[in-house]
Amino acid sequence: LQGILSLLSIKGLSLQQLSELAPDLNEKITATVDTMDNLLRWAMAQMDGLQLNFNSVNLYEVTNETIKLLEVNAEKKCLSIENNIDKTLYAHADAEMTKIIIRNLLANAIKFSPQNASIYIESNVLTNEKVSIAIIDKGVGMD
Secondary structure (H helix, E strand, O other): OHHHHHHHHOOOOOHHHHHHHHHHHHHHHHHHHHHHHHHHHHHHHHOOOOOOOEEEEEHHHHHHHHHHHHHHHHHHOOOEEEEOOOOOOEEEEEHHHHHHHHHHHHHHHHHHOOOOOEEEEEEEEOOOOOEEEEEEOOOOOOO
């Protein structure tokens, strides 16, 4: 990424060339982010234990952010992703941990779904204090 940005700054790379490289760059950056998240969680657990920061989290918005991060990967396989979470649904949760969980599950759904499939993200309020999020796909793997 740094090399490509350097080439762009000195006009050594055309916009056409950049657009051809973009899907591969996005895939590599997504993998790097996943690795960094895993390393960060491991390091925190090794130090003082994992510290969670609970706040009011809009589950629709967190899910949309994750979809945008992974949409290039989905487009490569002609997958559609539908965020059917209620836009007004909030949870008392750690926003960053919630993003990591949704990103890992959605990345797996994209990876293991067949071409031209659909992925649905649903929510269900179980009780006054619990909500479930489901990522539904036709891929192999876990239910």
